[in-house]
Amino acid sequence: MSKRFNLREFQQGLLERMQIQADAGDRVATLGILIGQESWLVEMSDISEVLALPELTAVPLTKHWYCGVANVRGNIYSIMDLADYLNRGSVAHDAQSRVLLIGQKYNFNTGLLVSKVLGLRNAKDWQRSEQDGDVFYRDSEGQRWQKLDIKQLTQQPEFIQIGV
Numbered sequence: 001m002s003k004r005f006n007l008r009e010f011q012q013g014l015l016e017r018m019q020i021q022a023d024a025g026d027r028v029a030t031l032g033i034l035i036g037q038e039s040w041l042v043e044m045s046d047i048s049e050v051l052a053l054p055e056l057t058a059v060p061l062t063k064h065w066y067c068g069v070a071n072v073r074g075n076i077y078s079i080m081d082l083a084d085y086l087n088r089g090s091v092a093h094d095a096q097s098r099v100l101l102i103g104q105k106y107n108f109n110t111g112l113l114v115s116k117v118l119g120l121r122n123a124k125d126w127q128r129s130e131q132d133g134d135v136f137y138r139d140s141e142g143q144r145w146q147k148l149d150i151k152q153l154t155q156q157p158e159f160i161q162i163g164v
Contacts, residue, residue: 032118036088039145046150049101066162082112
C-alpha cells in the first residue's frame with residue numbers, strides 16, 4: 001500500500017461527506033485549519049482546493065512571509081505563509097502543511113500555507129463572539145476557534161504588496 005497522499009481521493013471523499021451532510025439538512029460549510037498553533041475556521045466557499053505544498057520557486061525582494069510561486073496544473077500561484085503573515089511564526093514545510101488555494105471569486109491566484117488541515121467543522125451550535133472586528137467561536141469542548149475572513153484578507157494593502 002502506498003503512503004503517498006492522493007489529493008484527488010481526499011477531495012472526492014471531502015465532497016462526498018459534504019454532500020451527505022447537505023442532504024441531511026446539516027450543511028457543514030467550514031474547514032478547520034491550524035495556523036501556527038491556533039485553530040481557525042475558513043469558509044469552504046472561499047477556497048477552491050486544498051493541496052500538499054507544491055514545489056516553490058523563490059522570488060527575490062519579497063516580504064518574509066511570501067514563500068514564492070508554484071505551478072499548479074499549469075497555473076501560477078503565489079504562495080504565502082499565513083502564520084508568518086499574521087505574525088504567528090512560520091509554517092514548517094512538512095508532510096502536514098497544506099496550501100489552501102483562494103477561490104476564484106476573489107480573482108487571486110494565491111495559495112495560503114497553513115500548518116495543518118483539521119477537517120470539516122460545524123460551528124452552527126458553537127458559542128460565537130466578536131472582538132475588534134474578529135469573529136471567534138468556542139466548540140462544545142471549550143476550544144477557541146477564530147474565523148478567517150478571506151475577503152478581508154485579500155483587501156489588506158499589506159497582503160497585496162509583496163515587494164520589499
